[in-house]
Amino acid sequence: MKPPNHPMDRSGGRARGPAVGPAAAVAAVVAAATAVAVGLAMPAQAASTLKASAEAKGRYFGTALTRGDLGISAEVNLAAAQFDMVTPGNEMKWDATESSRGSFNFGSGDQIVSFAQSHGMRVRGHTLVWHNQLPSWVSSLPLNQVQSAMENHITNEATHYKGKVYSWDVVNEPYNEDGTLRQDVFYKAMGADYIAYALRAAHAADPNAKLYINDYNIEGTNAKSNALYSLAQSLVSRGVPLHGIGFESHFIVGQVPSSLQANMQRFANLGLDVAITELDDRIPMPADSSELQQQGTDYGKVVSACMAVSRCVGVSQWGVDDGHTWIPGTFPGYGAPMMWDSGYQPKPAYTAALNALDSGPGTSPSPTPPVSPSPSVSPSPTPPVSPSPSVSPSPTPPVTGACSATLTTVNSWPGGFQSEVTVRAGGSAVDGWTVKWTWPGGQTFSSLWNGTQSVSGSSVTVRNAAYNGSIAAGASTTFGFTANGTAATPTLTCTSP
Numbered sequence: 001m002k003p004p005n006h007p008m009d010r011s012g013g014r015a016r017g018p019a020v021g022p023a024a025a026v027a028a029v030v031a032a033a034t035a036v037a038v039g040l041a042m043p044a045q046a047a048s049t050l051k052a053s054a055e056a057k058g059r060y061f062g063t064a065l066t067r068g069d070l071g072i073s074a075e076v077n078l079a080a081a082q083f084d085m086v087t088p089g090n091e092m093k094w095d096a097t098e099s100s101r102g103s104f105n106f107g108s109g110d111q112i113v114s115f116a117q118s119h120g121m122r123v124r125g126h127t128l129v130w131h132n133q134l135p136s137w138v139s140s141l142p143l144n145q146v147q148s149a150m151e152n153h154i155t156n157e158a159t160h161y162k163g164k165v166y167s168w169d170v171v172n173e174p175y176n177e178d179g180t181l182r183q184d185v186f187y188k189a190m191g192a193d194y195i196a197y198a199l200r201a202a203h204a205a206d207p208n209a210k211l212y213i214n215d216y217n218i219e220g221t222n223a224k225s226n227a228l229y230s231l232a233q234s235l236v237s238r239g240v241p242l243h244g245i246g247f248e249s250h251f252i253v254g255q256v257p258s259s260l261q262a263n264m265q266r267f268a269n270l271g272l273d274v275a276i277t278e279l280d281d282r283i284p285m286p287a288d289s290s291e292l293q294q295q296g297t298d299y300g301k302v303v304s305a306c307m308a309v310s311r312c313v314g315v316s317q318w319g320v321d322d323g324h325t326w327i328p329g330t331f332p333g334y335g336a337p338m339m340w341d342s343g344y345q346p347k348p349a350y351t352a353a354l355n356a357l358d359s360g361p362g363t364s365p366s367p368t369p370p371v372s373p374s375p376s377v378s379p380s381p382t383p384p385v386s387p388s389p390s391v392s393p394s395p396t397p398p399v400t401g402a403c404s405a406t407l408t409t410v411n412s413w414p415g416g417f418q419s420e421v422t423v424r425a426g427g428s429a430v431d432g433w434t435v436k437w438t439w440p441g442g443q444t445f446s447s448l449w450n451g452t453q454s455v456s457g458s459s460v461t462v463r464n465a466a467y468n469g470s471i472a473a474g475a476s477t478t479f480g481f482t483a484n485g486t487a488a489t490p491t492l493t494c495t496s497p
Contacts, residue, residue, distance in 0.1 A: 220257025296348030307360025
């Protein structure tokens with residue numbers, strides 16, 4: 001399951017394997033992939049690439065690329081051969097496009113768009129409003145200036161890319177695991193309606209782009225997806241220009257939720273498009289043949305679920321190959337999440353995805369009805385809507401001292417669990433934080449992100465990473481981890497130098 005942000009998001013690049021071969025070698029790999037797929041009893045009329053098979057069924061099959069990827073010829077040649085949609089990994093996020101207020105730089109994003117256009121690929125804009133990779137100046141604004149800054153950012157970026165992107169992830173990862181909205185600077189300034197304001201501003205700037213809310217751990221039916229469903233219902237009923245829901249789909253091998261198809265279908269029943277936006281399926285390393293076969297089963301399930309939902313417009317993998325993936329840097333001991341290995345050889349997941357595309361129904365997704373411009377589509381404020389219990393955030397406990405830390409169990413399975421810790425500043429800003437606790441029952445870390453850990457026996461100390469130590473008064477940041485053992489909620493203490 002996906003942590004709240006990506007290491008590739010922070011660094012502008014991903015952990016890389018050795019550079020591989022020239023374009024001719026990749027052409028041979030693509031041909032080999034086709035031969036492998038055909039040799040495994042694919043339907044007689046099967047297309048030879050993911051994009052061709054998806055397009056034959058009225059859908060797309062995409063990938064994510066960063067500016068750094070564009071310099072790796074083998075990787076991008078394979079991407080161009082197999083995919084027809086590109087999501088920029090970092091290049092359209094707020095810290096990359098408006099690092100200082102009112103000063104915009106779209107150079108890196110333009111490079112991704114240029115690559116896509118030169119290869120006949122569409123672009124999924126990612127992302128306009130997100131609590132991470134947010135310049136410090138935004139979180140430091142007086143709350144009465146946040147809405148204008150947000151709408152100005154959206155207007156400038158969406159206008160710059162008008163006509164060049166198929167869709168926008170307008171609001172990214174707005175929910176906590178318990179179904180409450182993250183209390184970031186946007187929520188603090190505008191309440192739950194910041195999402196509606198963002199969608200309206202994006203629609204005003206580019207009326208033809210599909211507008212999405214994108215999140216992780218919403219693939220199955222749970223508190224988080226239920227809350228998002230309630231929000232989507234409310235937005236649709238109010239005429240807010242929401243066109244789709246993005247299901248990130250960062251999985252652990254063998255853990256694709258059985259309710260994925262039904263969950264996507266209920267959002268589609270609201271008249272919304274749905275999409276698998278950041279698919280990967282990590283494996284404990286070294287991966288053995290049975291795990292690779294299970295990964296193939298997982299990919300087949302995900303693609304089949306999309307094919308079974310007429311409004312599922314497509315699937316995007318978060319990267320191209322195992323040699324260029326964010327997973328090992330975030331989850332030590334895990335890797336091999338893609339359809340191609342680090343040598344660009346196709347894996348069972350590739351064959352399974354291709355077979356699922358070719359055997360799926362040929363129903364093209366229904367078009368999303370356009371939203372007629374009206375006063376309700378204006379970026380100006382609208383009367384607040386009383387949120388339903390599933391959307392309304394729980395009251396935030398008061399912070400005593402410099403900072404507080406609150407742990408939430410995100411997911412659990414036999415022998416392990418995933419947790420998220422929210423670190424919140426008190427009445428004054430903090431510059432650096434340390435969270436400590438004692439494991440009650442022999443639990444041990446398997447991975448940790450957005451922080452640095454030190455462990456002595458059962459005593460744990462987590463300090464801020466280089467990028468999230470500064471927290472404005474009353475604001476918060478998060479770190480997360482997976483651990484071995486039974487899920488636990490120890491008492492946490494937070495201090496700041």
